[in-house]
Amino acid sequence: MASKAVNVPVNAANKEKDVNAKLQLYGIYSAFANGKVPSNKQIDVAMNTALQWQGLSQPNKKLSAEGQNLMHDLRNVIEQAKLLMLSKNSGNLLQDFIWQTQQIGKADAHGVAAPIDKGTAKQHGNEALDGLRTLGTLLITNGQFRKLLSDASVLLRDIAGDAAQKTANKVNPSEDALSQIDKPAEDNTWHEAPDLSRQNIRGQIQSKVPIGKKDLNRAAGDAAQATNPDGSRDPAAAADRAAQDQQQGTGSTDPQAGARVAAQNLKDTASKNIPEDQKEKARQYRERTNAYFKNKLPQERREQVVYRLKKMVVEIQGHQDYTQAIDTLLRLAEEYSGHTQSLAQQGTSSAKGARNQDGVHLAEADLK
Numbered sequence: 001m002a003s004k005a006v007n008v009p010v011n012a013a014n015k016e017k018d019v020n021a022k023l024q025l026y027g028i029y030s031a032f033a034n035g036k037v038p039s040n041k042q043i044d045v046a047m048n049t050a051l052q053w054q055g056l057s058q059p060n061k062k063l064s065a066e067g068q069n070l071m072h073d074l075r076n077v078i079e080q081a082k083l084l085m086l087s088k089n090s091g092n093l094l095q096d097f098i099w100q101t102q103q104i105g106k107a108d109a110h111g112v113a114a115p116i117d118k119g120t121a122k123q124h125g126n127e128a129l130d131g132l133r134t135l136g137t138l139l140i141t142n143g144q145f146r147k148l149l150s151d152a153s154v155l156l157r158d159i160a161g162d163a164a165q166k167t168a169n170k171v172n173p174s175e176d177a178l179s180q181i182d183k184p185a186e187d188n189t190w191h192e193a194p195d196l197s198r199q200n201i202r203g204q205i206q207s208k209v210p211i212g213k214k215d216l217n218r219a220a221g222d223a224a225q226a227t228n229p230d231g232s233r234d235p236a237a238a239a240d241r242a243a244q245d246q247q248q249g250t251g252s253t254d255p256q257a258g259a260r261v262a263a264q265n266l267k268d269t270a271s272k273n274i275p276e277d278q279k280e281k282a283r284q285y286r287e288r289t290n291a292y293f294k295n296k297l298p299q300e301r302r303e304q305v306v307y308r309l310k311k312m313v314v315e316i317q318g319h320q321d322y323t324q325a326i327d328t329l330l331r332l333a334e335e336y337s338g339h340t341q342s343l344a345q346q347g348t349s350s351a352k353g354a355r356n357q358d359g360v361h362l363a364e365a366d367l368k
Helices: 012-033 040-051 065-088 093-103 118-141 143-171 175-179 198-208 213-227 235-248 255-273 276-296 299-317 320-355 358-367
Strands: none
Touching: 012 040, 040 065, 118 143, 118 299, 118 320, 143 276, 143 299, 213 255
C-alpha cells in the first residue's frame, strides 16, 4: 500500500531561521539608510548572529590551511570588536554623540547680512570712478601742468638736437679724407690677409668681454657658499635649501648675503679685466655727462620746477571740483571701512551663536 505522507524538501526550522536573519540584515540596512545607528544591545545581537554563522563557527574542511586560518582570525576580530564596543561604549555614548551632532542646526547662528545691495555697490563704484576722473581732468587741464609738459618737451628737443649734432660731427668725414677720394692706391701694394679662423675670432671676443664663464661659475659658488650655513659651494643645493625655507617658513639660508657676495665678486673681476685706459675713458664720459645735464638743468631751474609743481598742486586743491571729488572718495572709503568692521562683527556673532547650542555641548560631553 502506498504511503500517504508528503515529502517536505525544505526544513521549516532552517527556513525560519534564514528568513529571520535576512530580515535582521534588512532592518540594519534600513536603519543606517535613515541615519540611525544601532544600540549596544542590537550590536551585540548582530555580532553574535555573525559568530553563529556556520562559515565562521565551523569553516569548510575543503578550505586550505590559509583559508581556515583566515576564517579563524576573522572570528577573533569580530569577538574582540564586540568586547571593545560593549566595554568602552557604556551608556551608548557613541550613538548619542552621532545623534547630537545630527541635530545641530542653525539655531542662534544667523547668516551674515550684506551691508549694501548690488545696486548701491554699483552706484558707489560709479561715484568713485567719477571722482578719480575729475582729479585726472583737473590735472591735465591745469595751466601749470600744461606749461611744465611744454617746457619738458622743449628741453628734450634741445638735448636731442645736441645729440644729433654731435653724432653728425662724428659721422661727417674730414676734409683730408674727402680730398683722398679720387686718388688711386699706390702700385703693387699688398696687405696681410686677416685671420678669420674660429679660434682667433673667439679669442678676440673673449678678450673684449671682462667676465668669462669661469668667472661666472666662481661667483655662483661664492654666492652659494655665503647663502648656505654649511659653506657648500653647490648653487643647486643652495636653491633647494632656500625653496625648503620658503615652504617651511624657516630662515636657515641668507640669499641676500649670497647676492651681495656674487655682485661684489663680478664687480671686482670686471674691474681687474678692464684696462686702465678704458676705465679712464669711462670716468671722463661719466663726468662729461653729469656736467652736460647740470648745464641743462642748473640748480635754479630745478628749484623753479619744484616751486611750479607745488603751485600746480595748490591750484588743483583750490578748485571746487577737487573738493567735491575728494569728499566723495573719503566718504566712500570711510563707509566701506565701517562695512568691513560690521561684517567681521557679524561673523564673530554667528560663530558664537552656533557654539552656544545645547547639541554642541552634549556632543562635547560625550567626547570627554
